[in-house]
Amino acid sequence: MTLPARIDGALRRLTDAQWVPQLLVRLFVGYFFLESGWGKIHSLDDFAERFAEWGIPAPAFNAALCGWTEFLGGLLIVLGLFTRLASIPLFINMLVATLAVKMKEVGGLDDFVELDEPLYALSFLWLFFSGPGWVSLDHLLGRALRRKYAGQLEPKVPA
Numbered sequence: 001m002t003l004p005a006r007i008d009g010a011l012r013r014l015t016d017a018q019w020v021p022q023l024l025v026r027l028f029v030g031y032f033f034l035e036s037g038w039g040k041i042h043s044l045d046d047f048a049e050r051f052a053e054w055g056i057p058a059p060a061f062n063a064a065l066c067g068w069t070e071f072l073g074g075l076l077i078v079l080g081l082f083t084r085l086a087s088i089p090l091f092i093n094m095l096v097a098t099l100a101v102k103m104k105e106v107g108g109l110d111d112f113v114e115l116d117e118p119l120y121a122l123s124f125l126w127l128f129f130s131g132p133g134w135v136s137l138d139h140l141l142g143r144a145l146r147r148k149y150a151g152q153l154e155p156k157v158p159a
Contacts, residue, residue, distance in 0.1 A: 018130070018133065019133035019134050019135055020133075022127070022130055022131070022132060022133030022135075022136075023080075023132075023133055023135045023136075025123055025126070025127065026077050026078060026080055026083070026127065026132055026133070026136070027078060029074075029077065029120060029123045029124075030074045030075070030076075030077030030078035030079075031074065031078055032074070033070040033071070033073060033074030033077065033090060033120075034070070034071060034074030034075050034077075034078060035074070036070050036074070037066075037067050037068065037069070037070030037071025037072070037073070037074055038071050040063065040066065040067030040070060040071075041064070041067040041068060041071055044060070044063055044064055044067060047063040047066075047067060048060045048063040048064075050063075051063045051066075054100065054101050055100075056100060056101075066093060069089045069090065069093050070090070070093065072086075073086045073087075073089055073090040073093075074090075077090070077127065077132075079136070079137050080132035080133070080135065080136020080137050080138050080139070081136070081137040081138060081141075082138065083127055083131060083132035083136065083138050084127070084128050084131060084132075084138075087124040087125070087127045087128040088124075088128065090120075090124045091121050091124040091125055091128065094117045094118070094120045094121035094124065095121055097117045098115065098117040098118055098121065102115050102117055
């Protein structure tokens with residue numbers, strides 16, 4: 001077997017295994033947000049006080065929104081259910097946390113690259129584009145829907 005053929009085979013195997021990082025990111029990041037959101041919704045008064053200190057408008061509402069977004073979004077990400085949809089509000093949550101709170105502490109690029117929130121935002125952006133992988137409820141749901149609507153999903157091309 002030639003070297004290019006071996007390299008091509010190795011690259012194909014890596015592509016076939018892309019479900020592994022999708023699953024690991026979903027489980028680790030999703031669980032982190034599930035647990036973080038759980039803590040926030042069970043101490044909303046304290047969390048709302050912190051929102052007020054940070055100067056975030058409507059602190060009680062936004063603290064509850066943030067906590068429930070993290071809890072429910074994290075749960076959906078772990079399950080791989082509506083992953084792409086769930087990643088949008090979680091991405092926005094991290095963007096707001098970065099811009100409204102964390103950037104006040106940033107003095108330069110060295111400080112910025114040490115923040116966790118942009119990494120979480122990038123994880124959700126990656127999940128939005130890559131999807132949850134085949135080890136997910138999204139995959140099972142999609143497969144069932146494709147079977148049910150098999151003939152109806154192909155585009156109809158006029159003759």
